[in-house]
Amino acid sequence: MQLERILQSQGFGSRKECRGLVRHGLVSIGGEVCEDAFVELEPEGLAFAVEGETWEYRAQAYVMFNKPAGYEVSHKPKHHPSVFSLLPDPLRLRGIQAVGRLDEDTTGLLILTDDGQLIHQLSSPKRKIPKIYEAVIKHAADEQLVRTLLEGVVLHDDPEPIAAAACEILDPQRLRLSITSGRYHQVKRMIAAAGNRVESLRRVAVGGLALPADLGEGEWRWINAEELAALRAQPSDPV
Secondary structure, three states: OEHHHHHHHOOOOOHHHHHHHHHOOOEEEOOEEOOOOOOEOOOOOOEEEEOOEEEEOOOOOEEEEEEOOOOEOOOOOOOOOEHHHHOOHHHHHOOOEEOOOOOOOOEEEEEEEOOHHHHHHHHOHHHOOOEEEEEEEOOOOOHHHHHHHHHOEEEOOEEEEEOOOEEEEEEOOEEEEEEOOOOOOHHHHHHHHOOOOEEEEEEEEEOOEEOOOOOOOOOEEEOOHHHHHHHHOOOOOOO
């Protein structure tokens, strides 16, 4: 594949813009500046640098992001900055999308990708992918609260009870809750319907992918092959 096409596929702009990066000496391969935008290269496994920043060719982007509070999960935010503004330009320009959303004040794990098939797989209600949250609540939790959430509560816009897939008390003011559907403000509304209130909410896992302890709020990193396999696996599948 020609170098300019490789750069375009990785989010560095139009072919013309990528050609300009090369011709201005801003692209290097193996530590050597490359000024031939049309040189043919094997993209798989290719490492290159643009303006001194190293990148590795990826046919598709799979990213985990630790969302901070105060950001909207939207390319066209209405009231708060977009989480995508915290990502490097090449990721945004290659059309990366979030798998599901988190409220403006909810923090934690977001999966970002330009793989439409994976987005569909993880978003399909038929697959019942568990999403795990840690909620700080207003009133001390007890076993009755846990039982209520596990047995199911009725939300005002849905006559059918909706239950948590799992729920445990981490400490008196903190719950760990797993859900397999994705209704609007679901965790907050479930806990409210059970007679309590969410003070803060953080998503810590989606399917087989957990938020790493060393990934700070506002930080991102690539999802590796093992993590991607865990994410793709059906909840009952061995990984």
